[in-house]
Amino acid sequence: MNLDKLLEYQSADLELKFMQNEIDTHPLNGKLEKARREFDAAKANLEAYEKTAQRILEINEQSGAYYGDGQKEFAELQKALKECGDSDADKRAAIVSKLEELRAKVSKVEKALGENKKRSDDVIKAYQESHDRGKKFRDIYYDAKKRFDAFKSEREPKIAELTKKRDAMRPNLDPGLFSAYKALVDDGKTPAVVESRTVDNGKTYSCKGCGLSLSQQSKGELLERGVCRCDNCRRIIYKK
Ligand SMILES: [Zn+2]
Incomplete structure (x- = not known):
């Protein structure tokens, strides 16, 4: 049996496989994939930080409103205390007790607002870092893509020519x-x-x-x- 035609076909086939492998395993291809993964991760982080920032804002609004109401109530109680004078000891004691209760509540809200401010600063910092990291890897990605595309388009005519040559041999092979x-x-x-x-x-x-x-x-x-x-x-x- 004459295998010459099949061997010729195999030789073109192997050369094509080698060229394709050279593209698939090119370092720029690996760099491209890595940059894409890093960019996606940074983007996912940004989305998570945005959600956290939104929550912080909501807490701030709620606490701020609560704090405002507390201040108002505080002023009213102080006014009542002044008007009450020393004559009604029971009423006075009740107002003082309410005032103390309110003071404790307001100080808790103040503390929460302070903590929220610290959290908000941290989130802003982390958001900025993710943003910069995303931008860095986006630049790396586009640079690698440009160079990798240039490498591929340089190889493409040779691959097309060889594929054509190989496929033309096919009808002459024993099925x-x-x-x-x-x-x-x-x-x-x-x-x-x-x-x-x-x-x-x-x-x-x-x-x-x-x-x-x-x-x-x-x-x-x-x-x-x-x-x-x-x-x-x-x-x-x-x-x-
Ligand atoms: Zn064997």
């Missing part, structure tokens, strides 16, 4: 042989067509793909037809 070849390639067994190997002047032969020795039957087939299949990996083996 059965080609489907065996295709199944091996799809299974990751490349090269799918390999030479036989002998280290003892033809006493035994082995597969150059997986390295295992051929059975007596496969060896007989190889010697008789010049082609056989590996008993182990099923690669197509030929003898020069």
